[in-house]
Amino acid sequence: MTSMDLSRFSINQMTVKQLSLPELAVACGELSVRQVGLWREPVQEYGLAATAKLIRGAGLTVTTLCRGGFFTAIDPEARAAALADNRRAIEEAAALGTNTLVLVSGGLPPGSKDLRAARERIADALAELAPYAGENGVRLAIEPLHPVYASDRCVVSTLAQALDLAERFPAHQVGVAVDTYHIWWDDRAPAQIARAGAGGRIHTFQLADWTTPLPEGVLNGRGQIGDGAIDMREWRGHVEAAGYTGPIEVELFNEELWARDGREVLAETVERFHSAFL
Amino acid sequence: MTSMDLSRFSINQMTVKQLSLPELAVACGELSVRQVGLWREPVQEYGLAATAKLIRGAGLTVTTLCRGGFFTAIDPEARAAALADNRRAIEEAAALGTNTLVLVSGGLPPGSKDLRAARERIADALAELAPYAGENGVRLAIEPLHPVYASDRCVVSTLAQALDLAERFPAHQVGVAVDTYHIWWDDRAPAQIARAGAGGRIHTFQLADWTTPLPEGVLNGRGQIGDGAIDMREWRGHVEAAGYTGPIEVELFNEELWARDGREVLAETVERFHSAFL
Numbered sequence: 388m389t390s391m392d393l394s395r396f397s398i399n400q401m402t403v404k405q406l407s408l409p410e411l412a413v414a415c416g417e418l419s420v421r422q423v424g425l426w427r428e429p430v431q432e433y434g435l436a437a438t439a440k441l442i443r444g445a446g447l448t449v450t451t452l453c454r455g456g457f458f459t460a461i462d463p464e465a466r467a468a469a470l471a472d473n474r475r476a477i478e479e480a481a482a483l484g485t486n487t488l489v490l491v492s493g494g495l496p497p498g499s500k501d502l503r504a505a506r507e508r509i510a511d512a513l514a515e516l517a518p519y520a521g522e523n524g525v526r527l528a529i530e531p532l533h534p535v536y537a538s539d540r541c542v543v544s545t546l547a548q549a550l551d552l553a554e555r556f557p558a559h560q561v562g563v564a565v566d567t568y569h570i571w572w573d574d575r576a577p578a579q580i581a582r583a584g585a586g587g588r589i590h591t592f593q594l595a596d597w598t599t600p601l602p603e604g605v606l607n608g609r610g611q612i613g614d615g616a617i618d619m620r621e622w623r624g625h626v627e628a629a630g631y632t633g634p635i636e637v638e639l640f641n642e643e644l645w646a647r648d649g650r651e652v653l654a655e656t657v658e659r660f661h662s663a664f665l
Numbered sequence: 666m667t668s669m670d671l672s673r674f675s676i677n678q679m680t681v682k683q684l685s686l687p688e689l690a691v692a693c694g695e696l697s698v699r700q701v702g703l704w705r706e707p708v709q710e711y712g713l714a715a716t717a718k719l720i721r722g723a724g725l726t727v728t729t730l731c732r733g734g735f736f737t738a739i740d741p742e743a744r745a746a747a748l749a750d751n752r753r754a755i756e757e758a759a760a761l762g763t764n765t766l767v768l769v770s771g772g773l774p775p776g777s778k779d780l781r782a783a784r785e786r787i788a789d790a791l792a793e794l795a796p797y798a799g800e801n802g803v804r805l806a807i808e809p810l811h812p813v814y815a816s817d818r819c820v821v822s823t824l825a826q827a828l829d830l831a832e833r834f835p836a837h838q839v840g841v842a843v844d845t846y847h848i849w850w851d852d853r854a855p856a857q858i859a860r861a862g863a864g865g866r867i868h869t870f871q872l873a874d875w876t877t878p879l880p881e882g883v884l885n886g887r888g889q890i891g892d893g894a895i896d897m898r899e900w901r902g903h904v905e906a907a908g909y910t911g912p913i914e915v916e917l918f919n920e921e922l923w924a925r926d927g928r929e930v931l932a933e934t935v936e937r938f939h940s941a942f943l
Binding site: 495501544548602 | 773778779780781811812813815816817822823826849850851852875877878879880881882883893894895896899
């Protein structure tokens with residue numbers, strides 16, 4: 388393997404979730420990977436302070452914490468619990484030294500068919516959380532999820548919708564997550580990336596490729612970079628033309644990748660990232 | 666079962682594909698269903714002239730023929746074959762006495778990542794076919810498919826894109842298919858329905874409900890009306906506010922429905938259609 392410029396590369400922990408946090412830190416060291424995106428559950432399991440220490444000790448930077456959100460409940464108690472959980476997520480992000488908390492906003496509550504109302508409840512939740520995020524030096528990144536997830540996971544389906552929500556707040560409090568997997572089909576996305584960049588609201592840029600057939604439940608079929616339909620170079624061009632110079636995080640949910648040796652998958656991901664932008 | 670107004674109802678043959686054409690005709694008679702949407706493959710199998718005679722004899726009207734399209738090939742021979750096949754589809758529609766041929770435009774050709782170019786090839790094909798459709802009294806209805814199908818089935822993912830294509834041609838030649846399953850997530854769709862209606866381009870209105878989890882391959886999980894996340898009354902309101910007074914066709918692809926007795930599924934579909942608009 389020739390020497391690669393990995394200064395922009397970040398590996399999202401989910402891509403190699405078969406690796407424990409210490410294993411991930413070692414594997415990153417071996418491959419000269421310097422940046423990681425982390426998830427709350429494995430961090431909580433290992434311990435927040437222990438994770439922060441491990442990551443710092445390994446010379447790694449945390450690019451994002453995934454994820455807050457799930458703001459669409461109607462029940463007042465469920466809403467209060469979600470807000471409390473998101474305050475903890477903000478604190479965890481700050482403790483890990485990342486300035487970006489990714490939000491998956493939540494699907495339709497049971498029995499509801501009202502997407503508009505669900506989206507408005509997200510705005511209500513952001514109004515409560517955005518100042519707290521700002522006080523903690525953490526930016527909330529609303530992630531539009533592919534419309535295939537609109538009913539059960541995220542009623543925010545396009546960058547335009549995410550920006551409509553984000554722009555109600557200062558950019559240092561709320562922006563968006565640009566993930567190729569979720570937006571690649573959308574002919575309006577390039578203009579929305581420009582809009583996001585002009586407002587300083589591209590808070591993370593993530594890659595996954597679109598491969599078919601999708602597995603049952605459509606959650607864990609995100610393709611390795613280069614295996615699918617998405618022109619990664621084109622999308623990187625859009626975010627960079629919009630002024631984005633931050634990390635490029637590879638976040639794959641893929642049963643086949645998870646079944647393999649995690650270090651091998653990380654090495655492959657590094658190689659694919661490099662090849663995509665040659 | 667109380668008496669129902671089924672004057673707007675049409676059953677798409679795919680919903681009860683376990684029924685042969687003669688079985689479908691009998692079942693429609695028993696349930697006072699007067700309109701059907703047909704598919705080319707079963708019609709060809711039964712025979713075009715025989716189908717036309719059967720349908721006429723049963724007092725049924727054909728609301729749509731599904732489907733033409735698949736215009737995105739790059740290879741010249743494949744493109745010529747697709748055009749020839751679509752001319753036959755237009756002739757078949759005319760022979761069946763329907764004025765509407767639904768088009769599924771096709772996915773990315775193997776190895777291509779260029780959605781824009783694929784969409785432009787659709788326009789090229791329409792330019793060849795639209796006049797021929799008009800001469801035969803057949804309107805082409807471009808069906809935007811849910812973005813989950815963008816890579817492998819249809820690069821036209823939104824009503825806005827479908828209308829951008831359709832509006833290059835006269836409305837009596839090219840319009841759009843409005844199917845709740847494909848557009849329900851799209852906050853721009855109501856405005857696009859208004860645009861389509863104003864131009865006289867809503868050439869069919871179809872219903873299917875969005876249910877999760879989606880099955881592997883995401884093709885055959887379209888939910889029975891009332892089982893999912895879509896507010897059918899709201900979408901019917903949008904198309905009717907846009908001036909649409911035509912048939913409302915229920916088109917479900919669903920392995921579970923196909924495994925049941927077809928007459929029972931048809932009766933259930935009639936009942937669900939009625940209940941959705943009470």
